[in-house]
Structures are given as C-alpha cells and as structure tokens.
Amino acid sequence: MTPGKYEMVVGLEVHVQLKTRSKAFCGCSTDFGDAPNINTCPVCLALPGALPVLNEQAVTLAARAALSLGCTIHPVSVFARKNYFYPDLPKGYQITQFDRPLATGGHVAIDVGDGARRIGVTRVHIEEDAGKSIHDRFPRETAIDLNRAGVPLIEIVSEPDMRTSREAGAYLRTLRQILKYLGVSDVSMEEGSLRVDANVSARLHGDAELGTKTEMKNMNSFSGVERALEFEFARQCEVLDRGGKVVQQTLLWDAARGEARVSRTKEGSHDYRYFPEPDLGHLVLDADWLRRVKAEMPELPSDRKARFVSDFSLDAEDVDQLTADPSLGEYFEAVARATADGKSAANWVMGEVQALLNANNVTVDALVVRPADLAQLIHMVRDGLVSHAAAKRVFALMAETGKPAAQVAHEHGLLQVGDDVSLAGWIDEVLAEHPDEATRYLAGERKLQGVLVGFVMKKSAGKADPKRVNQLLVSRVGPG
Amino acid sequence: MKSEDFRALHAAAISARVAAGTLDPAEVVAASFARAKEVGAGREELNLVLWSDEKVAQADAVSVKKGMGPRGGGGSLAGVPMAVKDNIATLGLPTTCASRILAGYVSPFEATAITRLRMEGAIVVAKTNMDEFAMGSSTENSAYGPAHNPHDVRLVTGGSSGGSAAAVASGIVPIALGSETGGSVRQPAAFCGVVGVKPTYGRVSRYGLVAFASSLDHIGAFARNVDDAALVMETISGIDPRDSTSANIPVAKYREQFVSMATTPTPLDGITVGVAGEYFPEMLGTDMRRLCDRALDLLRSLGAKVVSVSMPHTSLAIPVYYIIAPAEASSNLARFDGVRYGMRRSGSASLREMFGDTRSDGFGPEVTRRILLGTYVLSAGYYDAYYRKAQSVRTLIADDFTRVFAGTCDVLFTPTTPTTAFPIGQITDPYEMYMSDIFTATANLAGVPAMSLPIGRSNGMPAGGQIIASHFCEDKMFRVAYALEAALGGEAHQ
Numbered sequence: 001m002t003p004g005k006y007e008m009v010v011g012l013e014v015h016v017q018l019k020t021r022s023k024a025f026c027g028c029s030t031d032f033g034d035a036p037n038i039n040t041c042p043v044c045l046a047l048p049g050a051l052p053v054l055n056e057q058a059v060t061l062a063a064r065a066a067l068s069l070g071c072t073i074h075p076v077s078v079f080a081r082k083n084y085f086y087p088d089l090p091k092g093y094q095i096t097q098f099d100r101p102l103a104t105g106g107h108v109a110i111d112v113g114d115g116a117r118r119i120g121v122t123r124v125h126i127e128e129d130a131g132k133s134i135h136d137r138f139p140r141e142t143a144i145d146l147n148r149a150g151v152p153l154i155e156i157v158s159e160p161d162m163r164t165s166r167e168a169g170a171y172l173r174t175l176r177q178i179l180k181y182l183g184v185s186d187v188s189m190e191e192g193s194l195r196v197d198a199n200v201s202a203r204l205h206g207d208a209e210l211g212t213k214t215e216m217k218n219m220n221s222f223s224g225v226e227r228a229l230e231f232e233f234a235r236q237c238e239v240l241d242r243g244g245k246v247v248q249q250t251l252l253w254d255a256a257r258g259e260a261r262v263s264r265t266k267e268g269s270h271d272y273r274y275f276p277e278p279d280l281g282h283l284v285l286d287a288d289w290l291r292r293v294k295a296e297m298p299e300l301p302s303d304r305k306a307r308f309v310s311d312f313s314l315d316a317e318d319v320d321q322l323t324a325d326p327s328l329g330e331y332f333e334a335v336a337r338a339t340a341d342g343k344s345a346a347n348w349v350m351g352e353v354q355a356l357l358n359a360n361n362v363t364v365d366a367l368v369v370r371p372a373d374l375a376q377l378i379h380m381v382r383d384g385l386v387s388h389a390a391a392k393r394v395f396a397l398m399a400e401t402g403k404p405a406a407q408v409a410h411e412h413g414l415l416q417v418g419d420d421v422s423l424a425g426w427i428d429e430v431l432a433e434h435p436d437e438a439t440r441y442l443a444g445e446r447k448l449q450g451v452l453v454g455f456v457m458k459k460s461a462g463k464a465d466p467k468r469v470n471q472l473l474v475s476r477v478g479p480g
Numbered sequence: 481m482k483s484e485d486f487r488a489l490h491a492a493a494i495s496a497r498v499a500a501g502t503l504d505p506a507e508v509v510a511a512s513f514a515r516a517k518e519v520g521a522g523r524e525e526l527n528l529v530l531w532s533d534e535k536v537a538q539a540d541a542v543s544v545k546k547g548m549g550p551r552g553g554g555g556s557l558a559g560v561p562m563a564v565k566d567n568i569a570t571l572g573l574p575t576t577c578a579s580r581i582l583a584g585y586v587s588p589f590e591a592t593a594i595t596r597l598r599m600e601g602a603i604v605v606a607k608t609n610m611d612e613f614a615m616g617s618s619t620e621n622s623a624y625g626p627a628h629n630p631h632d633v634r635l636v637t638g639g640s641s642g643g644s645a646a647a648v649a650s651g652i653v654p655i656a657l658g659s660e661t662g663g664s665v666r667q668p669a670a671f672c673g674v675v676g677v678k679p680t681y682g683r684v685s686r687y688g689l690v691a692f693a694s695s696l697d698h699i700g701a702f703a704r705n706v707d708d709a710a711l712v713m714e715t716i717s718g719i720d721p722r723d724s725t726s727a728n729i730p731v732a733k734y735r736e737q738f739v740s741m742a743t744t745p746t747p748l749d750g751i752t753v754g755v756a757g758e759y760f761p762e763m764l765g766t767d768m769r770r771l772c773d774r775a776l777d778l779l780r781s782l783g784a785k786v787v788s789v790s791m792p793h794t795s796l797a798i799p800v801y802y803i804i805a806p807a808e809a810s811s812n813l814a815r816f817d818g819v820r821y822g823m824r825r826s827g828s829a830s831l832r833e834m835f836g837d838t839r840s841d842g843f844g845p846e847v848t849r850r851i852l853l854g855t856y857v858l859s860a861g862y863y864d865a866y867y868r869k870a871q872s873v874r875t876l877i878a879d880d881f882t883r884v885f886a887g888t889c890d891v892l893f894t895p896t897t898p899t900t901a902f903p904i905g906q907i908t909d910p911y912e913m914y915m916s917d918i919f920t921a922t923a924n925l926a927g928v929p930a931m932s933l934p935i936g937r938s939n940g941m942p943a944g945g946q947i948i949a950s951h952f953c954e955d956k957m958f959r960v961a962y963a964l965e966a967a968l969g970g971e972a973h974q
Binding site: 053090092281 | 687695860
C-alpha cells in the first residue's frame with residue numbers, strides 16, 4: 001500500500017439538533033431522556049388528519065447558524081417530503097428541504113498549523129429528526145420511541161474541500177465551537193445532538209477529477225471520524241493500488257473494532273421521491289426578519305478572539321484557551337473588565353479556575369465564584385492584602401462556600417500580615433529553629449535568604465508579606 | 481316528532497326552535513335515527529351510514545339542551561343533527577375512511593370544522609360511507625360495499641362523499657360534511673339532488689381531514705337548501721392555527737344578503753355570469769343542456785348578464801389531476817404502515833414484509849392503483865415529465881379562472897356533471913369513472929370556490945348546476961345560488 005501517492009478528499013454532512021423548546025412542527029417538548037413516547041401528539045405520531053405547523057424559533061436558530069457560516073439566506077425556501085418507510089418515521093416521509101434550501105454558499109475557516117484555510121459550506125437546510133428504534137430492549141422485538149420524532153435539525157453540508165483527517169477534525173471542532181457560541185445547539189456527539197456523515201474518496205495527487213466516494217456513518221466522536229477516515233482512505237488506496245475500483249457504498253464505523261463494515265441498507269439505491277410539502281407554504285423570510293436575526297446574533301469565536309487580543313493585550317495562545325468555551329470567555333471578560341487587569345484575569349481563569357473546573361469535570365456555569373468575587377480577590381492580591389500563595393487557598397474556599405473573598409480571607413486568617421512586630425517574631429523563631437542556616441546567613445551567605453523567607457512563609461501559613469520579610473532579613477545583616 | 485315534520489325542518493329552523501325552547505334536541509336526534517331506520521340507511525340496505533351511536537348522540541343532545549356547550553344552547557346550529565364523512569376526525573365515533581386499514585380506528589382528536597359545528601350546537605349522528613380514502617366518484621370503492629342512491633337504489637350516489645350526500649337527500653339529516661379533492665362533494669350532491677359546496681382552498685381548515693391530496697383537499701358541506709349550506713360554511717370557515725394552509729381572510733356573513741334579495745325581483749342586477757363552451761361539450765346530453773339553458777334563462781330574468789367566455793385548458797384538468805392527486809396520495813398514505821394504529825398483519829417474516837402485507841391487505845384496489853401511480857410519477861427520472869409538468873399545467877388551468885374573474889365575470893355557470901347518476905357496477909374502466917369529475921376537478925386545481933345545486937331532473941334523476949366564483953368570493957357564489965334556487969322553486973326537483 002502506498003498512501004503517499006494518493007490524496008484524501010473529504011466532504012462532511014453534519015446534522016445538528018436545534019435547541020428549541022418544542023418540536024419543529026408541533027408543540028411537543030424536545031426534552032431529552034423522558035420516558036418513551038411521552039413527548040408526542042397527533043402531529044408527531046402522524047395520526048390521520050394531523051397537520052404540521054412550522055416552529056419559528058427553529059427557523060431563527062437555523063438562520064443564525066447559516067449566517068455565522070457566511071451563507072446567503074434565501075428569502076424563499078421550500079420544504080419537501082423525503083419519502084421512505086421506516087418504523088421510527090411516523091409519516092412515512094421526513095419533512096426536509098431539497099432543491100430550495102434555507103441557505104447556501106458559506107465557509108468555515110480552519111487552521112491545522114499551516115495557516116488559515118476556508119472549507120466551503122454548500123448548504124444549510126432545516127429538517128425534522130426521526131424517532132428511535134430500540135433493538136436491544138425486548139428480545140426479538142423492536143421498540144419505537146417517538147420522543148425525538150419531529151425535533152428540529154439543521155443539516156450542514158460541506159464542499160469536498162478537506163484533504164486530511166486532521167482537516168476534517170479541525171472543521172468539525174471549529175463548527176462545533178461556532179454553534180456553541182450561537183447557542184443554537186448542545187452540539188454533543190455523545191448525546192446525538194451533533195451527528196456526522198463523511199464522504200471520502202482517494203485520488204492521485206494532482207488529479208483534478210474526484211475519485212469514487214464512500215459514505216461513512218456511525219461515528220460517535222470527532223476522533224472517531226478522524227480514525228474512520230484514515231481507515232477508509234487506507235482501504236481505498238489499497239484497492240486502487242491493486243488496480244481495483246472503489247465501490248460507492250455506505251459503511252458503518254465500528255469504533256470498538258476500529259474498522260468499518262458495509263451497511264446492509266443500500267442508501268444509494270433509495271429513491272426518496274422528493275416533492276414540495278403541500279401542507280406547508282413556502283418559507284418566506286423578509287428583510288426585516290433577517291435584520292432582527294442579524295441584530296440578535298451572539299459574538300462569534302473569531303470575533304471574540306480578535307477582541308480579546310486587542311482589548312486585553314493577550315497572546316493568541318492564551319486567547320484560544322480562553323475562548324474555547326463561550327461561557328469561559330464570558331467569565332474571563334467579566335473578571336478582566338472588573339479588575340482592569342486582563343493579564344491577571346487570564347492567569348487566574350486559565351490557572352486556578354480551569355484547574356478547579358477540570359478537577360470537578362464541570363463548566364464555568366457551575367462555578368459559584370462569581371466574576372465580581374474573583375475580581376475582588378485579584379484586587380486584594382494587587383493591594384497586598386493577601387499573598388499569592390494565600391490567594392489560591394482563598395479561591396478554593398470561595399468555590400467551596402460561595403462567600404466573597406474578603407470574608408473568606410478574614411474568617412480563615414488568610415489576610416497578609418505586614419506589621420513588623422509580627423514578622424520580626426516569626427523571623428526570630430525561624431532563625432532560632434534553623435541555627436545553621438541562620439549563622440551562615442548572618443555571616444553573609446546571601447543566597448540563603450530565599451530559604452529563610454520560605455521558612456517564614458511556612459510558619460505564617462502564607463500570611464506573611466514576603467516583600468517585607470525580605471526587607472527585614474536584609475536589615476538583620478546590614479547592607480551587603 | 482313525525483317523520484314528515486322532521487324532514488320539513490331545515491337546519492336554521494331547527495336551531496331557531498331549539499333556541500326558543502319549543503323543540504327538544506333529543507326529539508330531533510330521535511327523529512333523525514328513526515328516519516335513518518325508515519329509509520334503511522344501514523349497511524344491509526342503502527349502506528349510507530358506516531358508524532352511528534344513538535346513545536352518544538342523545539348525550540350530546542342533552543348537553544346542547546342544558547346549554548353545556550361553550551356557547552350555550554342557543555348556537556346557530558343548536559340541536560341540528562349532522563352526518564359526517566368517514567374521513568373527517570370525530571370524537572366518539574370511528575374515523576376509518578371506509579378502509580380496512582383503519583378498521584376500528586377512533587381519533588383521539590377532532591377536526592377543527594367539527595369542533596366549530598359543535599360549538600354552535602350541532603350533533604354528529606352518523607359517519608357516512610365513502611369511496612375508500614375519498615378515491616372514487618361513486619362510493620363503490622368502499623371496504624363496506626357501495627352506497628345506494630335514495631332516488632333509485634340501483635344507481636350510485638356519486639362520490640366520494642356519497643353517503644353524506646344521500647343522507648341529506650333521504651332526509652336523515654338536514655346538513656352533512658363531505659370532502660373534495662376533485663369534485664367529491666359537488667358530484668354526489670348533483671347525483672342525489674342536494675346542495676353541495678366546496679369553499680376556496682384555505683377557507684376551511686383541513687385539520688382533522690384525513691389527507692388524500694393535500695393541495696387539492698377541501699372540507700365541504702351538503703344541505704337541502706342554499707341557506708343551510710351557507711350557514712354551515714359560515715360556521716366552519718376561517719383561519720386555523722393548526723392548518724398552515726388556512727387563510728387569514730375575514731369570513732363574510734353569507735346569509736345576510738339573502739334577506740334583502742327576497743324583496744327585489746332582480747336580485748342579480750350587476751352580476752355577470754360567464755358560460756364557458758368547454759363545459760358544454762358535444763357529449764353532454766340534451767336533457768342536461770336543456771336544464772342548464774333553463775337555469776341560465778332564469779339567471780337572466782333575475783337581472784344577471786350572461787356572457788360567453790373561454791376556458792381553454794379545461795380538458796387538461798383530469799390528466800393533471802390524476803398525476804398530482806395520486807402523487808400526493810402516495811406520500812400521504814405512507815403513514816398507514818401498521819406500526820402505530822389501524823390494521824397490522826401478523827406473522828410477516830420481516831419488517832418490510834409486514835409493511836407490504838399490511839398495506840396489500842388493508843388498501844382496496846383503487847387506493848392501491850393510485851399509490852402505485854403516484855409513486856411512479858414522483859420517481860427519479862419521471863418527476864419532471866409528470867409531476868413538474870402537471871404543476872405547470874395546473875397553473876394554466878388556474879390562469880383560465882383568474883382571467884375570466886379579473887375580466888367581466890363574477891361567477892361561472894356550468895353543469896356539475898356530464899350525466900346523472902349511473903347504475904352501480906356499470907363503470908368498470910377507471911378512466912371512464914375519472915371522466916365524471918371533468919367539470920368539477922378544475923375548481924380543486926385552481927382552488928376557487930364552487931357549488932352544485934339541483935336544477936331539475938333528467939330521466940327522473942336529479943341534475944346539478946354548478947356555480948364557480950373567484951377566490952374567497954363565496955358570498956357572490958351564494959348570492960347567485962340563492963336567487964336561482966328561489967326562482968327554480970319546485971322545478972329544481974322536477
């Protein structure tokens with residue numbers, strides 16, 4: 001096998017569940033994890049005589065997503081029926097958009113370390129989710145749960161612009177971050193609110209024509225997508241090297257085995273008999289509506305990064321970390337604004353805050369220390385009221401108790417001690433307890449000063465003002 | 481209440497007496513059931529009524545009397561018994577579309593039109609026989625066998641809403657609901673000698689009407705006279721948030737104009753009636769032509785101006801209809817898969833077999849034919865040649881109407897059907913059967929309102945005249961129909 005001869009070509013179809021309260025065409029709740037078939041009604045059960053009514057919020061969120069990808073939103077788009085039989089598809093058709101989608105022609109900017117590259121977005125359209133078939137619950141029976149049937153989705157179709165699995169991964173991570181910023185979806189692959197199908201083909205480097213593609217399904221993580229692409233690309237290269245032909249087919253990724261197998265349902269052979277959905281009018285979005293959606297657009301990750309760099313004089317790497325999660329970025333900014341000290345705010349958020357979140361495996365939304373509280377703590381450090389070392393302890397206690405910094409520092413005796421009497425007392429004790437170091441230091445061995453300051457800090461449980469301790473120690477030996 | 485007394489009462493008269501407290505709804509309901517028995521409306525005789533339950537109806541009568549309805553007992557249809565086509569969802573009685581596949585199915589929700597009628601005090605007494613899923617023009621394609629025309633039991637009622645039309649014609653109910661996709665209210669109304677109305681598309685909510693062809697489906701009404709038909713249409717019309725295709729246009733009080741019309745000899749002054757040659761082809765019988773001419777003479781005498789117009793795309797309506805309607809039907813009927821409700825064949829070896837077995841057993845031959853036809857015309861490679869082409873021809877047919885109504889015409893007058901009711905079992909060629917909707921399918925394709933009213937008899941059987949108006953101009957349609965009905969008087973049924 002000689003993969004070096006070949007180039008991977010990847011296009012991705014991403015389905016994203018929109019975070020609406022009710023379903024796309026009825027008033028049922030979209031809540032995840034309820035008892036089976038609880039969130040259903042005549043419309044999403046496809047009872048005879050029921051009709052769909054479009055959820056405007058779904059259109060708003062879809063338009064927001066499409067705008068963030070630089071797509072053109074079409075003033076008129078058309079819902080269509082995609083017809084096929086499946087037990088978890090109640091109507092026998094899915095309401096989707098076909099030849100006149102909501103939006104077309106956008107891009108996602110990715111950077112895998114060799115400069116920014118644009119991956120084209122062919123289209124974004126609105127559709128409804130199917131229910132779930134559960135095969136492992138009852139022996140020899142299939143159970144159907146229609147809670148998910150009718151939940152709004154957008155499908156984001158990329159151009160075949162990705163050339164490596166890393167690029168595919170970067171595209172997906174960037175896309176997920178954008179959608180998370182927009183608040184349009186939970187974008188969790190594990191929970192199924194983001195699903196990826198990958199079209200992959202191989203061609204000789206330099207070839208203009210695309211090779212025959214296969215479609216990879218069933219990946220349940222971004223790294224799974226990358227591994228699946230590598231696996232399938234290698235397989236195709238081998239086929240081509242042997243002089244064989246790649247067969248267009250659908251493959252299911254088996255993450256546990258690290259391999260793909262051919263899907264039994266032949267997707268390519270389906271004729272979905274699309275036609276315009278006669279139960280819904282054309283989706284007409286006027287300029288005023290679009291202006292409102294644009295006005296309500298949350299800040300995008302790229303804009304926020306640029307703003308953080310310029311507003312807070314941070315370097316790009318720090319900004320990447322601070323903006324990875326939208327709420328973390330908001331937290332940081334609130335702290336930075338309250339302290340007027342972006343550098344300290346960034347250090348705290350990337351340091352203690354992030355460490356605490358990681359340790360508890362939660363997001364910043366779960367943190368009881370409000371930005372104003374953290375800002376107060378940073379002020380106290382700056383003003384010498386608490387030492388750096390004590391501040392970490394104060395922060396941990398704040399996170400535990402939810403109390404403000406000053407109160408915690410006071411209650412736990414963590415306020416910095418700067419009065420010479422107390423400090424001299426601790427210094428005397430340290431010198432007495434460490435006669436050897438004391439003698440050598442007083443004899444002029446200045447490099448021991450740090451060790452002695454450390455002893456004093458330890459004795460004071462971090463409360464001693466280290467700057468003053470240094471000064472007092474120096475005064476003991478006189479100017480050297 | 482004596483049978484002839486009950487049959488003499490129109491809906492408006494019943495509700496007036498019930499509201500005045502001089503008539504008990506329970507008496508009316510009892511009279512309706514007695515009349516059904518008298519004419520033999522059941523399966524073994526005329527086969528007009530598929531489902532009815534006197535206990536349920538009498539309980540409703542008690543509610544109406546007690547004023548337990550949201551509008552009290554004084555609604556505009558208080559105590560009026562009505563029949564409902566079996567493809568319109570009702571609580572309390574099955575909704576099976578006269579199909580085996582929905583045997584025993586009772587809807588957990590009710591059609592918007594039914595709810596609106598109930599709000600005014602109407603009482604559902606029967607679900608009526610029909611062509612399975614409304615696919616047919618004779619009510620012969622029912623899983624429960626053909627309905628018989630009360631004027632001559634050897635003849636069809638017309639269809640697909642034949643049971644509702646015949647229930648009104650035989651005096652079981654003064655009003656009934658039907659549905660139309662290509663003439664399924666107007667054609668049986670003509671065959672049974674009653675008034676049948678199809679409103680503008682979007683005028684009456686389709687919520688609760690089991691879909692056949694969504695872009696052509698309408699709920700319509702039957703009554704023994706124009707006034708009652710207008711009353712029902714006033715009640716059920718108007719926007720419904722549950723039907724995205726329902727129109728947000730105010731509903732006129734159709735009946736208000738009738739009062740002033742009675743005082744003038746020329747109530748149609750200023751009205752122009754168009755007559756299109758395409759609706760009077762060579763094959764039209766001389767009797768039918770004579771009855772139409774008489775009606776047109778009367779319209780002139782009522783003050784209307786009658787002008788000739790051209791509707792060049794009329795003959796394309798049936799071919800276009802039989803592409804679009806089956807296409808939509810093939811998709812609409814996909815939900816009957818045996819998974820969630822209705823019939824399911826057991827013992828199938830696989831999922832796909834279960835789908836196939838259930839649907840093969842559950843659907844009758846005409847439904848099967850149309851699903852196959854619709855599946856074919858939507859298939860890749862055929863879509864442009866059939867479905868897309870049909871949609872563009874549909875636009876031409878609609879343009880014919882737009883043009884004449886934008887010009888001088890207020891309404892069009894045509895025969896409702898080429899012939900009167902034909903014998904049960906006579907027409908076996910599907911295409912020949914489809915041709916009986918030749919004058920009615922155009923209005924469904926264009927979405928314009930149209931109605932049929934009795935204009936006399938041919939060989940002893942009722943014949944219908946059709947009045948077609950422009951979109952949302954039901955008031956004009958009713959105006960012309962009301963005046964013509966009055967002018968015809970007893971001649972309408974002779």
